[in-house]
Amino acid sequence: MNLLEKLDAAAAARKSLLPDGVGAFGIPIEEVYSATEARIGDRRVLLLGTNNYLGLTFAPECIQAAHEALDKEGTGTTGSRMANGSYFGHRALEREFADFYQCSGGIVFTTGYQANLGTISGLVGPGDTVLIDGDSHASIYDGCILSGADIVRFRHNDVADMEKRLRRLGERVETTLIIAEGIYSMLGDQAPLAEIVELKNKYRCILLLDEAHSLGVLGETGQGLVEQTGLLKAVDFITGTFSKSLCSIGGFCVSNHPQLEQLRYVSHPYIFTASPSPATIASTRAALELLRKGSHLRTQLWKNCTQLYAQLKETGYQLGPDPGPVIAAILDTPQQALLMWRSLLEHNIYVNLILPPAAPEGKSLVRCSVNAAHTSEQIKYVGDTFAKLYNLVRS
Amino acid sequence: MSETDYDQIVQLLCDRLADLSKTSKESISPETNLITQLSIDSIKLLGLIMEIEDAFDISIPINALTDIQTVHELAELIHKIKSAS
Numbered sequence: 409m410n411l412l413e414k415l416d417a418a419a420a421a422r423k424s425l426l427p428d429g430v431g432a433f434g435i436p437i438e439e440v441y442s443a444t445e446a447r448i449g450d451r452r453v454l455l456l457g458t459n460n461y462l463g464l465t466f467a468p469e470c471i472q473a474a475h476e477a478l479d480k481e482g483t484g485t486t487g488s489r490m491a492n493g494s495y496f497g498h499r500a501l502e503r504e505f506a507d508f509y510q511c512s513g514g515i516v517f518t519t520g521y522q523a524n525l526g527t528i529s530g531l532v533g534p535g536d537t538v539l540i541d542g543d544s545h546a547s548i549y550d551g552c553i554l555s556g557a558d559i560v561r562f563r564h565n566d567v568a569d570m571e572k573r574l575r576r577l578g579e580r581v582e583t584t585l586i587i588a589e590g591i592y593s594m595l596g597d598q599a600p601l602a603e604i605v606e607l608k609n610k611y612r613c614i615l616l617l618d619e620a621h622s623l624g625v626l627g628e629t630g631q632g633l634v635e636q637t638g639l640l641k642a643v644d645f646i647t648g649t650f651s652k653s654l655c656s657i658g659g660f661c662v663s664n665h666p667q668l669e670q671l672r673y674v675s676h677p678y679i680f681t682a683s684p685s686p687a688t689i690a691s692t693r694a695a696l697e698l699l700r701k702g703s704h705l706r707t708q709l710w711k712n713c714t715q716l717y718a719q720l721k722e723t724g725y726q727l728g729p730d731p732g733p734v735i736a737a738i739l740d741t742p743q744q745a746l747l748m749w750r751s752l753l754e755h756n757i758y759v760n761l762i763l764p765p766a767a768p769e770g771k772s773l774v775r776c777s778v779n780a781a782h783t784s785e786q787i788k789y790v791g792d793t794f795a796k797l798y799n800l801v802r803s
Numbered sequence: 804m805s806e807t808d809y810d811q812i813v814q815l816l817c818d819r820l821a822d823l824s825k826t827s828k829e830s831i832s833p834e835t836n837l838i839t840q841l842s843i844d845s846i847k848l849l850g851l852i853m854e855i856e857d858a859f860d861i862s863i864p865i866n867a868l869t870d871i872q873t874v875h876e877l878a879e880l881i882h883k884i885k886s887a888s
């Protein structure tokens with residue numbers, strides 16, 4: 409099989425899963441009207457498949473900040489910070505993130521994906537070990553592969569399993585990095601951070617927590633799981649993304665370890681890529697300010713999450729263990745999930761379809777993400793529609 | 804570790820692989836290719852690795868699996884890690 413034939417074989421496998429070629433992946437969105445509505449084909453749909461948790465995509469403060477930066481500094485930086493220099497905005501945003509997390513330092517990356525790649529591959533290398541949750545995001549897996557370190561997985565959110573693996577590492581724990589996520593993006597469940605911290609202290613490892621989905625969502629000021637659990641100081645490195653609750657593009661890493669600065673000089677995903685554009689940085693800075701002051705947004709978000717989670721559960725759907733902005737209905741087969749996804753779209757509701765191997769343990773998911781801008785009526789309509797469609801998937 | 808340990812590993816692998824690929828144990832030998840002959844996908848393989856880790860109380864880094872094609876190669880890797888632990 410040559411290279412192109414291998415791609416043909418992969419395409420055939422994909423088509424056998426989705427025989428009628430329905431465009432569930434990368435669906436064309438023709439127009440976006442607001443944080444909750446858009447047009448797909450000729451349908452005006454309710455958006456429940458975004459990561460716009462605080463509903464800030466059209467926040468006037470962010471749009472204005474982006475406009476001003478665009479006018480003042482142009483469309484792009486045209487190069488990496490290492491070679492072409494750091495703009496005021498990049499440095500200011502790093503200070504603001506460090507301040508937000510009460511840390512001594514912060515680094516901004518061009519995407520959240522690169523924040524994980526850059527941080528992990530900067531911290532560990534060949535001969536070291538990364539101990540990661542089996543359900544980790546692809547950016548964590550890819551960062552580990554890029555690093556050349558030995559990759560050991562523990563069963564998802566299973567601290568007893570994690571300890572077993574720490575014990576087996578023997579003296580190698582000294583050069584082991586543990587990685588977990590605040591909220592896992594598939595089922596919306598949270599890491600057992602207190603127990604993980606206990607083990608990290610017992611075995612004296614370094615702990616990295618990715619707050620991609622929990623930033624803005626958990627904790628009084630929105631720091632994430634570290635704030636909700638009161639464990640901010642116990643985590644060595646925190647990464648996250650601007651692409652979800654902050655509604656732009658980019659990523660960050662913060663830490664109290666002074667060695668964080670050294671990552672800028674060793675981390676290819678930081679060095680060999682262009683820095684975020686001025687408008688991106690400006691809207692992120694404005695969004696971070698709104699996020700910090702946004703406890704009313706979090707209250708509304710959690711009201712919406714609890715309402716939908718409760719209604720789906722009552723209807724009989726199997727859901728992830730924790731209510732939260734990611735609410736996934738777990739279905740037995742890809743066919744059921746596809747049918748459900750398509751029926752929801754016919755009722756003008758857009759959600760995410762997740763099929764194996766992307767979903768954990770061979771499951772198929774119809775995943776909703778709830779945001780603070782959804783009205784209680786919109787959430788009720790979604791819950792009622794799921795209830796109406798329940799017989800499609802009842803086993 | 805001795806030869807018998809290697810044989811035990813092969814035995815355990817054949818048992819588990821027969822289960823996972825829904826084929827008979829007799830049709831699996833050390834030369835059997837996990838991917839082309841047994842269609843063991845990456846998810847199944849990672850699950851199997853976790854079971855083996857527990858059975859032998861070892862850690863098998865997943866990056867060590869990239870070159871593994873056959874039952875024999877997997878058994879040899881496990882044998883090597885077990886002997887070093």
Ligand SMILES: Cc1ncc(COP(=O)(O)O)c(C=O)c1O
Nearest residue numbers: 519520521545547593620649651
């Ligand atoms: C857990 C996790 N980490 C990192 C990322 C990457 O973020 P970004 O979209 O900024 O590349 C994502 C987003 O998909 C994610 O879910």
